[in-house]
Amino acid sequence: MYKIIPDEQDVIEQTIIDMVDNENCCLVVTTGGTGPAKRDVTPEATEAVCDRMMPGFGELMRAESLKYVPTAILSRQTAGLRGSSLIINLPGKPKSIRECLDAVFPAVPYCIDLMQGPYLECNENVIKPFRPKNK
Numbered sequence: 157m158y159k160i161i162p163d164e165q166d167v168i169e170q171t172i173i174d175m176v177d178n179e180n181c182c183l184v185v186t187t188g189g190t191g192p193a194k195r196d197v198t199p200e201a202t203e204a205v206c207d208r209m210m211p212g213f214g215e216l217m218r219a220e221s222l223k224y225v226p227t228a229i230l231s232r233q234t235a236g237l238r239g240s241s242l243i244i245n246l247p248g249k250p251k252s253i254r255e256c257l258d259a260v261f262p263a264v265p266y267c268i269d270l271m272q273g274p275y276l277e278c279n280e281n282v283i284k285p286f287r288p289k290n291k
């Protein structure tokens with residue numbers, strides 16, 4: 157499911173909560189609102205609704221994005237866990253979204269495995285998930 161909502165922190169928080177707690181989405185991705193403009197509040201809304209943060213996602217997305225644009229450091233994008241769902245912030249522009257998703261998505265199915273969520277399968281021509289072997 158997807159929703160288009162305004163840059164308002166309480167609306168963003170309620171929408172994430174609804175998707176996780178009521179719709180049982182194991183993965184929620186947000187787009188936009190991660191920059192330094194006053195109205196960019198998506199990372200704050202994400203932190204407010206998460207139990208635990210996953211700082212590696214923001215770190216990797218910014219590091220990868222720096223290969224494309226020096227302004228990558230302007231994105232405050234983050235990720236975190238609410239219950240057994242993963243929430244990931246992406247920037248707003250479609251090109252940036254693609255660049256960031258390509259970087260972090262290989263780790264997403266295993267993250268959801270570790271939270272006992274559904275087993276995600278990917279189109280391996282697009283994204284190859286990485287699942288460490290147990291033995």
Ligand SMILES: Nc1ncnc2c1ncn2[C@@H]1O[C@H](COP(=O)(O)OP(=O)(O)OP(=O)(O)O)[C@@H](O)[C@H]1O
Pocket residue numbers: 187188189190191193196247248249250
């Ligand atoms: N579905 C789409 N297809 C093509 N372009 C889009 C789409 N959605 C957004 N854009 C463009 O991407 C840019 C950023 O979108 P949006 O305003 O939603 O993100 P934002 O992060 O809130 O913006 P800003 O970069 O101003 O902070 C805009 O230039 C917008 O026109």
Ligand SMILES: Nc1nc2c(c(=O)[nH]1)N[C@H]1C(S)=C(S)[C@@H](COP(=O)(O)O)O[C@H]1N2
Pocket residue numbers: 187188189190191192196220221222224225227228229230231232246247248249251252253255256
């Ligand atoms: N991969 C990637 N990340 C990127 C960019 C980009 O072009 N590619 N643009 C940056 C810019 S210019 C800004 S202001 C921030 C925040 O964007 P947002 O407000 O659309 O979330 O993301 C940054 N991250």
